[in-house]
Structures are given as C-alpha cells and as structure tokens.
Amino acid sequence: MAEQKNKHEYDDYFHRLQPALASKVEEFAVLGYEEVSVTHLWKFLTEKTWKKPKEGIRIYELVSDILSLKTGDFMHFATMEAFRGSNSLDDLESEDLQELLRADKAD
Numbered sequence: 001m002a003e004q005k006n007k008h009e010y011d012d013y014f015h016r017l018q019p020a021l022a023s024k025v026e027e028f029a030v031l032g033y034e035e036v037s038v039t040h041l042w043k044f045l046t047e048k049t050w051k052k053p054k055e056g057i058r059i060y061e062l063v064s065d066i067l068s069l070k071t072g073d074f075m076h077f078a079t080m081e082a083f084r085g086s087n088s089l090d091d092l093e094s095e096d097l098q099e100l101l102r103a104d105k106a107d
Contacts, residue, residue, distance in 0.1 A: 008046040013062055016100035020066040031071055036078075041069070044077045 021038045028036040049065050 006067075008050065009056070010046065010050055010062065013059065016059060017062055017066060020063045024055065024066050024069055028071060028074075032072060033075075036074070040078065041074070043081075044074050045069070046075055059095070 018038070021041055023040055024041055026035075030090055046063065049069070050062075054061075
C-alpha cells in the first residue's frame with residue numbers, strides 16, 4: 001500500500017483485508033477492468049465508502065463493503081479523480097482511462 005499523507009482509521013486492517021481486495025481486483029479484471037489495483041480500491045474505500053469510520057467496526061463488515069463494491073461506483077470515483085488531476089490514478093494512461101470509461105458505459 002502506498003504511504004498516505006493522512007492515516008485512515010482502517011489502515012491497520014489493510015493486510016488482513018488483502019484476500020478480499022485481491023478477489024475484488026480479480027472480479028474487476030474479469031469484467032474488463034484490468035488496470036484496477038488493490039491500491040486504487042483502497043483509495044476508493046477509504047475516501048468514499050469509509051469516509052466516516054465507524055467506531056468498533058468488525059472485520060466482516062469491511063469485507064462485506066469490499067465484496068459488494070460495484071464497478072460503476074468505483075469508475076465514477078476514478079473518473080472524478082482523473083478530472084481533478086489526482087496522482088492516485090497516474091499509472092493509468094489517458095487512453096486506458098478512456099477505454100475504462102467506454103466499457104463502463106457499455107454495462
């Protein structure tokens with residue numbers, strides 16, 4: 001996981017959530033989103049899904065959030081990050097991002 005400026009309350013769970021994150025990345029790849037990485041998913045989860053961390057969260061709740069993540073929600077986030085000029089998706093070339101956007105519209 002890339003070092004983040006602001007530590008998220010759930011960052012301590014990152015390594016325990018690796019299997020669920022890897023599973024979701026594989027699911028995205030099967031759906032044609034091969035460029036999505038664990039780091040991208042983690043950024044989405046910490047900035048959107050878990051923007052307001054719950055006190056006393058259980059690991060199964062975090063796993064559920066990961067496994068129920070929808071491609072459309074993630075792609076909307078990735079698109080907005082790209083428009084903002086964020087470095088979080090800097091490994092996606094412009095053509096790759098356009099391909100992802102076209103694939104998302106086809107869903």
